[in-house]
Amino acid sequence: MSDHILHAEHVDHAEHDHDDHEHPKESFISKYIFSMDHKMISRQFLITGIIMGTIGMAMSLIFRLQLAFPNMRFSFLEGILGHWAKDGKLDPNFYLALITIHGTIMVFFVLTAGLSGTFSNLLIPLQIGARDMASPFLNMLSYWFFFMSSCVLLFSLFVKDGPASAGWTVYPPLSALPSAIPGSGMGMTLWLVSMILFIGSALLGGINYIATVLNMRTKGMKMTRLPLTIWAFLMTAVLGLLSFPVLLGGSLLLVFDRSFGTSFYLSEIVAEFAGGIERTGGSPILFQHLFWFLGHPEVYIILLPALGITSEVIATNSRKPIFGYRAMIASILAIAILSFIVWGHHMFITGMNPFLGSVFMLGTLIIAVPSAVKTFNYLATMWQGNLKLTPAMMFAIGLVSFFISGGLTGIYLGNAALDINLHDTYFVVAHFHLVMGSAAIFGMMSGIYHWYPKLFGRMMNETAGQIHFWLTFIAAYCVFFPMHFMGLAGVPRRYYANTAYDQFNVFVDMNQFITIAALIGGAAQIIFLVNFFYSMHKGKRSVQNPWKSNTLEWTAPVEHYHGNWLGEIPHVYRWPYDYSKPGAEHDFIPQNIPDEGQTDPMQEPHVAEVERRVKVDPVVA
Amino acid sequence: MKISNTLTKSAFLLVILFSVTLSLVTQTVNAGNKHLKFNYADCPDHKTKLAGLTLNNDKNAAGDRIKNTWIKNFQTIVKNGSNKLKIIDLNKENTSTTFQYLSVVQVKSLKALIKTESENPAFATFIPVIILQKVMSEAEESLGSKINWLLIIVVILLIMVIFLVISILSRISDIQGKPAINWNSLNSKFSLAFILLGMLAVVWEFGAHSKLTVFNEGPASEHGINYDNMFMITLGLTGIVFIITQGLLFWYGYKYKSDGKRKALYYPDNHKVEFWWTIIPAVVLTVLVIKGLLTWTQMTNHSNKEARRIEIFGYQFNWATRYSGADNKLGSHDFRQVGKINNLGIDTNDSKAYDDVIVVNELHLEVNKPVLLAFRAKDVIHSAYMPHFRVQMNVVPGLPTYFSFTPTVTTAQMRTKMDKPNFDYILLCNKICGAAHYNMKMKVVVDTKAEYEKYMSAQTPLVANKVSKPKAVVLK
Ligand code: HEM
Ligand SMILES: [Cu+2]
């Protein structure tokens, strides 16, 4: 952002009352490092998230190699991993460490901090019309907690006994007793430290997002005029605020069990195995309750922002209002509330009381209804649209596709009876990678392509973006779809190799196919990385509103100013989805354009037009 | 009465004490043999061979060197009397990594095995093999570093090519003032192609891979029939939704692409449509919920008093089974005794345990006879998963869990049905539990009544072992 070329439009804005937003030249440190500007913090979150994502992906490729070629020696691995891959053979303990850190990185560092952190920070102030977050200082602190947490996690990769290896769900006793697995020594301690810092970051961020959305909306920005992105970020923050403290409590008790000889989660374990102190009286299942009380809302913390982004991108690029705006808000609320009473579906076979299982099953299947409504609304938004198939739009379509595929398998897993044979198999791996992994990553990608001009003032290369999309999309299906069949054959997850099982030998080919697809998908991310970093300085300069979008962020100048708008903050006169409104000159009417009495959509002249077109195209009606 | 009680008790204690000493020689040696075999199961050369065989004659198979190194290292350790950590260090070189993660008990049993085998005159013969193998492994190194370099160069080249393509493309579009490629129309065609080819691929995959799943040969248990029904109903309903929604999504992507002339339809709401597409999924899900609840309630009903009780005991990284014997009652247990005298921590004061039978790493069930499995774990959470029976339950230290079911197809019948003469049912560990989690499995055999009785009579109950013939034990 070295050169400031002012867009003609803003020069005259600048003449308006321009309170305290003229800054003296900032130092490098206060501008790029300890920045309190939400746009810079957003970029910090994004780039840290991308780096973590690259590491997480690289890990998945390494263990995919192991799964596909369990008997082969990859000497180059020894170069990377040292004694963890002696003679090119991955160590089984390190395999478990890799999947654990991969899962942790992807779930928390990429799709919670990287996704929510980036887009909540960027879009909340810009889309509600605020100069910055409620507390820029807490916001900065939130990033630095996240940064420290990332560093601690990465550092744990280098400790002698290896990083945490008990799975990203870190169930005790495995995670509590170093004698059970080497990763539960120092590695697990660092994992917990990292997690506690992370929770700090999530809470600081969350409070800020909520306060900002509730208190700092510009004039005219009623809650029912908020873009769906903001609704999604708001509910995400609420979910985080209510559930992360529970994980914090759970983690602290685990710290006690590990370091101070308590037995919150330990029962009937002899002294010899438990660091010299006999442990009894606790319950390993208690930890699972605490973990999943966060864990399930967590998947919506991941998914809701992605869905919010998709709503915005699909509406803009279909040049149509989002279908069923109020139903969309209602389903976000329903999902958020229900997500607190379904955590037990991760624990159907822990031996819980069958009646309790029934209750959790009921809740889980009910959640499918608002999810279905959201899907149908996306489809209806695209129906009769005027689709601009930009990379952002393609990624949004990809998200909907994954959301359907992964959501439907959720109906199997949410059914306690069916879960008996599916729990912890590759069916689950396939399910959550589609509905949470792929869908949310695609939402994030969609957001990056869509708001890149807002983030960096330049455009990403479109062709590279499209190629990136198709390669990633097809690779993701090739990787995760076949895994369902492995799961249905009973292949368990978190297995270092399946070679000891005659029944699973039939999957050798499939495993190799999956790994090759994963490698291609991984290579496609290089295209993205190059495009991302190249365009930052060399990309085409963006115009102010490149996608002809209605929301407020596009009324702010391309260049970044502390305070966002040079002049007065725009006022809002309408909802954000006035696309292709009959009678309007353009196919979009930004929210800050005064309303000429046309806001009630169903009372308007277009209704006749709707009816006429419905007759012509009866696909849905 | 009292005297006989004390007598049985002291006999029981005697037996256990005796078995402590004995264990080093017989029981433990056998267990050691089993561990060795077990840990080698993933090495194709070792499926059938035991250490003893290796020691006696077979010394040229490639994989044997590992075993030999192991045995040699163990031998050193037995001599020096050092501990588990040392063993791990000594064997760091070895490819057979699973061996590094043995529990204390397993190490003990292996030690015992080595000790007896050391006294075997054939023992001296395999040391040269180790030396030979050392030389072989050095040849592979140089190739490895070459691949390394190749990989780095390929990645760098790839990045450079992408850079180049991107900058050329953006030059072109800059010069022409419009995008180099019309992605809008291309993408709409790709959308159509994707959904058509994708659906074909899905159909193909169902054809090709369904037969690899456990649904192909049908359930081997009574409740499994309901399970499979439930599954198929869900598959049918979700399948329909899958085809319709995915189809529409990409069809719209194809059909409604912008052509520069059309304007989109302003269509923000339609309460009627929204009502129906909320109600219909809700009704469908209600059907699934009701059917699911019925299936679940039936599957989790463990109240059958007739059921034969068997305990499944999980520990890093193996399974043991304990049959409850004639009284169909499992003797109680005390975790403090685990790993000291008896691996399973059977309570020596409980007479119900006397007729219990413990077998490591094999489970026999009788066909059409309800069985109640009681699960117990020693160290961390495991999960007993028997996919062919649609059975799974977590095995949690300190928290007893149960699963009852009725096997309906014998191993022999299943072998004929699948036309696989080597097929065996398995019980897998399905909860991450440590380095050899992936190898923690147990063979499950479903016998006919006659076979089962024969099998059980060949086993020795805990106490009858030394006191009298198994069938003659009189309890109480
Ligand atoms: C680059 C593409 C990816 C590939 C090839 C991949 C592959 C895998 C595989 C093979 C496993 C291990 C399964 C097992 O042995 O249990 C795994 C675990 C996991 N992955 Fe991914 N994954 C990818 C991306 C993601 C993303 C985007 C997420 C984000 C949600 C994610 C989240 C997880 C989680 C939570 C686990 C479970 C870790 C555990 O078992 O503790 N992955 N992944
Ligand atoms: Cu959940």
Ligand SMILES: [Cu+2]
């Ligand atoms: Cu296990």
